[in-house]
Amino acid sequence: MKQLQPVYFALDFPTGNEAIDFLQVNRLDAIPVKVGMELFYKEGPPMIQRLKERGHPIFLDLKLHDIPATVGRAMRNLASLDVDVVNVHAQGGAAMMRAAVQGVEEGATNERPILLAVTMLTSTDQEMVEREMLLDNSIPKVVRHYTNLAKNSGVDGVVCSVHEAELVKNTAMLALTPGIRLGSGDIHDQKRIASPDVARERGSDSIVVGRAIREADDPHVTYHQIKEAFTHEIDHKGFN
């Protein structure tokens, strides 16, 4: 299995050229990146190749959610791109997650990618869970349930907020936590947020950061400060 990186920078850009320009201008060479729906639906698999040639570890975040057969076959195609991390929605159920595991194993040409299951999006809060999804359980309870379901289906870890990271780690699953914000910055559409320091304290294995870096005055410095806060490792190269 591939290795999970501590910090993924979310490449939420409209085009590949804008994403690459941003990385170049801000000297974010070969940092781990997350390619999501916006960029992948525009550029497709050649974007993955472009980033790999530039040495970036890649989390391909397409959050698959469909019937088991479709997800299994789609996952086989994604795994063949030789990315490091892929994901599905846990809400698709155990059979769908088992199909995803099989797809990842069959499609991998090299070491297989890590497969994560999204439990409850960080843009969701308790009120939405009750009023819009009609679930009468607390978010931590739902996350715990999906984490166990994912584990029993052979998935490697889950995506959750920092606030549920501890309970996920109690199940010995990997915990990747987006919804990262610094101090008093804009939280945008996120609901369950936390800082990189709190993510570390709560035992998160990996964080995803987008706008806190993209909208920073100096994205290069901010990226390295976030990485240091989360890992406690000073990357001297980062402050050149």
Ligand SMILES: O=C(O)c1cc(=O)[nH]c(=O)n1[C@@H]1O[C@H](COP(=O)(O)O)[C@@H](O)[C@H]1O
């Ligand atoms: O799977 C994800 O990466 C993800 C799951 C989740 O629950 N919340 C979440 O924000 N994300 C992704 O993480 C990134 C967060 O972006 P920022 O809010 O700009 O840091 C986006 O690319 C989201 O698609």
